[in-house]
Amino acid sequence: MDIKSIRADFPMLNGVTMQGKPLIYLDNGATTLKPQCVIDKVCEYLTTYSGNAHRGDYDLSHQVDQEFEHAREVVKDFINASTKDEIVWTSGTTDSLNMVAYGYALKHLQADDEILISVAEHASNTLPWFDVANQIGARVKYIPLDEYGCVTMENVEKAMTKNTKIISLALVTNVLGHHIPMKDICAYAHQHGIIVVGDGAQSVPHEVTDVQDLDVDFLAFSGHKMCGPTGIGVLYGKYDLLNKMNPTRLGGGSNTRYNSCGIVSLKKPPYRFESGTPHIEGAVGLGKACEYLQSIGLQEIYDYEQQLRAYAIEKLKTIDQVEIYNETSTGAIAFNIKGVFSQDGASLFNKYGIAVRAGQHCAKILDEYLGVNTTLRVSFYFYNTYEEIDQFIDVCKKGDDFLDAFF
Numbered sequence: 001m002d003i004k005s006i007r008a009d010f011p012m013l014n015g016v017t018m019q020g021k022p023l024i025y026l027d028n029g030a031t032t033l034k035p036q037c038v039i040d041k042v043c044e045y046l047t048t049y050s051g052n053a054h055r056g057d058y059d060l061s062h063q064v065d066q067e068f069e070h071a072r073e074v075v076k077d078f079i080n081a082s083t084k085d086e087i088v089w090t091s092g093t094t095d096s097l098n099m100v101a102y103g104y105a106l107k108h109l110q111a112d113d114e115i116l117i118s119v120a121e122h123a124s125n126t127l128p129w130f131d132v133a134n135q136i137g138a139r140v141k142y143i144p145l146d147e148y149g150c151v152t153m154e155n156v157e158k159a160m161t162k163n164t165k166i167i168s169l170a171l172v173t174n175v176l177g178h179h180i181p182m183k184d185i186c187a188y189a190h191q192h193g194i195i196v197v198g199d200g201a202q203s204v205p206h207e208v209t210d211v212q213d214l215d216v217d218f219l220a221f222s223g224h225k226m227c228g229p230t231g232i233g234v235l236y237g238k239y240d241l242l243n244k245m246n247p248t249r250l251g252g253g254s255n256t257r258y259n260s261c262g263i264v265s266l267k268k269p270p271y272r273f274e275s276g277t278p279h280i281e282g283a284v285g286l287g288k289a290c291e292y293l294q295s296i297g298l299q300e301i302y303d304y305e306q307q308l309r310a311y312a313i314e315k316l317k318t319i320d321q322v323e324i325y326n327e328t329s330t331g332a333i334a335f336n337i338k339g340v341f342s343q344d345g346a347s348l349f350n351k352y353g354i355a356v357r358a359g360q361h362c363a364k365i366l367d368e369y370l371g372v373n374t375t376l377r378v379s380f381y382f383y384n385t386y387e388e389i390d391q392f393i394d395v396c397k398k399g400d401d402f403l404d405a406f407f
């Protein structure tokens with residue numbers, strides 16, 4: 001990977017400072033920086049063809065339709081869906097997971113049915129299931145994590161019962177960052193008629209995703225975590241399942257006709273789920289982000305990030321004051337500086353121009369497993385460098401002086 005030319009693509013990496021120091025952005029699990037080509041694509045829409053989508057019969061509107069649907073096609077190829085009609089535009093992973101919970105599960109599950117998740121899930125893959133289960137009288141159950149914090153096939157099988165109807169898991173979780181055996185989970189679950197929902201927020205941006213190979217039923221992900229704009233995301237669903245799902249909002253754009261008696265004919269998926277004016281600049285921007293990531297290569301991105309992670313872990317392990325919670329995973333690094341409240345730690349990193357995340361990272365029941373309330377988290381993307389990690393490590397090394405350095 002030609003890091004120098006990659007970094008040149010990102011305006012935020014060229015001249016932006018924090019606390020008077022060049023920005024070192026290590027909070028990519030929260031959101032990612034945007035390359036110039038994505039910014040240009042969004043601006044192009046806003047400045048040259050800023051009409052509505054699927055609404056007009058004039059040239060401008062046709063151009064919007066063409067760009068908007070082209071972006072859907074690009075996303076379809078990005079995750080290897082079988083048709084672009086399986087790609088629903090949403091506002092992000094949270095919206096996508098809510099759509100499956102309220103549009104699919106609420107319709108098809110019954111009292112005493114079970115939904116399996118893990119304690120490492122993000123709030124958006126937890127709270128909608130709590131609520132839907134409450135409404136139906138169903139139950140949310142947890143697949144136990146193993147000693148390393150992983151979801152194993154063995155534990156999935158043990159947690160499943162004849163009442164299990166849905167398994168919903170992050171392919172890579174946002175704090176522990178482990179991969180789950182998604183392909184095996186899908187194969188096993190499908191033998192038992194169970195629907196599998198994937199939260200791809202932390203996996204799709206970083207690696208090759210092939211929904212047909214995984215055979216996952218639904219997959220949710222966010223544009224802003226993969227160099228795209230905020231406010232746009234995707235729900236992939238197998239077409240026959242989308243056909244069995246209720247829209248969670250209704251309005252213009254989703255129906256072919258309705259009458260005064262309230263008889264409504266909905267459009268086919270994905271349009272029945274996209275009521276209201278869509279986030280057009282978000283969609284075209286996300287399409288461009290996918291093309292950009294593909295031009296670098298998703299496997300190359302994954303391999304480089306793993307090297308960065310291994311380098312950071314090796315260095316962190318030499319610092320006595322650092323406690324690492326997920327040495328063996330592939331995603332973010334969750335750690336603490338012994339005796340330092342994580343938010344104080346983040347503030348110190350900030351002083352050195354380094355953006356890291358502190359807190360519970362929206363995974364608020366994970367503390368029961370981790371045994372600590374909050375952690376620091378660094379998460380890399382393909383534009384980060386070894387030199388940035390060295391600077392991050394230098395701050396970690398402040399060790400006993402860490403608090404002194406802060407106050």
Ligand SMILES: Cc1ncc(COP(=O)(O)O)c(C=O)c1O
Nearest residue numbers: 092093094122124170174201222
């Ligand atoms: C694993 C995981 N799931 C879901 C989400 C929610 O994503 P969004 O806020 O883009 O909807 C996040 C965001 O951090 C995440 O890391």
